[in-house]
Amino acid sequence: MAFKTLLTVVTDTDLVDCTLNNAITLANAYDAHLDVLCLGVDRTQTGYYYAGANAMVLQETLTRATADAEKLASAVKAKLGSTDLRWGVDHGVAQLADIGRHVAARARFSDFCVLPKPYGKDRGIELEPVLEGALFEGGVPVVVNPCSQAPLEAKPKRIVLAWNESAEALRAVRAAMPVLEAADAVHVVVIDPPQHGPNRSDPGGMLSQFLARHGVKAEIDVLSKTLPRVSDVLLRHVADVNADMVVMGAYGHSRFREAILGGATRNMLEQSSVPVMMAH
Template identity: 35%
Template sequence: MPMTFFLPVSTYPDPTPTAGLLRAVDMAASLGGEVTALVHEVDIEEVRSAFAHMLIDVSAMIAAAEARSHAAAAELTAELEHLARRFRIPLTVRRARTRPDAAAALVASEARTFDCSLLMPARASDDQAAVAEAVLFQSGGPAWVFPDGEATAHLESAAVAWDGGRAAARAVRDAMPMLETVGHVTILCATDDKTIGPTSVGHLQDQLRHHGIDAEARLFTRAEQPVGAALQQAAIESGAGLMVMGAYGHSRVREFILGGATRGVLDDRRLPVFMSH
């Protein structure tokens, strides 16, 4: 049976980048899957303030914003249908309309009944970042996170970011069907980021070998670089067209804090990254 991929599409305030859509549909087709896209339109609540209406035409501003969202939804749907025909992949498009602050919870909930999600949040878009984080940490499944600009992308070689932790182990397990299809795998360990047990890498190589995957290990130091940037740079230098890594975060009283590598990769994506929590 083909894999089922869930692709959330934003229309407001920043539309999902079309370059990311291209990479997402290409990846889903390469892995023999089918895509269901959820195109989210914004529903802005009317401001109930006579004073505000005296200063500006709030109703007109809301109507204009919703019209832009609706137009973007039509354009992005047309682009998705074009890409589906180009890559000959089954596509289903759903529409949803909610308040902006309800989008992340809605998308995370919808993602729970698919094998994997496809994410491409626009740079500097807090709304799309919130949706991506909700899918990663609340959907219960893995996700591909794609760059929204030029980047390396191919299935010939993959890198695995490994620190011996739970999230990294979960990511490797979830990515195993994909890793079995690539020609070469490199295990990346940043030795100056976290202490990695001396047998941990060898055990991972044994696990991969059990699935017919010969993997070489590359140990490196990140020096002054943020760990997310250093891992991606090491992956690219190894010839990888994608990277597998665990998504790490922990909650505090009223906020969710991402781990350094997770935050760094989400903020500055240089190649497609398969992430799992």
């Protein structure tokens, strides 16, 4: 499937340039229409009143969020107005607890989303539910870029594909097929394959055959878990092969478990220095 509609969400003026530059690069590369949703975040909690709070205080937070959304929309329109892209910009206000629903309503009718890294210094708490809204309720693949010094590669030449035979990993493979087909090399990484099962003698073999029939230049890298976390092994291999992107399934465990105990998805989003394309 070709990418024809791309969505990005901006909630922070400091991340407008980084997020839009990545989205513009991808939209140009795939000749896609770019939709931008600008959200002012109302951070008050529904039903919660602190001492002395009244309707005027709550109205003030709503007014501030509305002004933030309008400021974001103006900045985005000014930047996109100088491009040759087909684009659209919408803005609104969302409460922090409800932001995922607003994102999902737009993401459902997009081919994929491009979003900033949700974790790290100076990253707002709203970036995590924005990402999860697109992945879970929106059901679309998401490209998360760390916004590092290196520009985003629209069509990466060398890709690491994390494969564990899960449904999430297979959805990521199907969603990323246009990207995989354009790559010079795709490293299918299998970490500690199961010792029992139908694929024990040829881990990743059936996936490699599937990819080859699509013209993907895939090779299988079977690795041992020699570091404490799967994400550590994966990131080391990304550096070893000088990969431009990681493709992986997202949240094979519950979001609650990953938030408390950690997991490959959260660790990759926190630590990866290259873009991560994921699907759930």
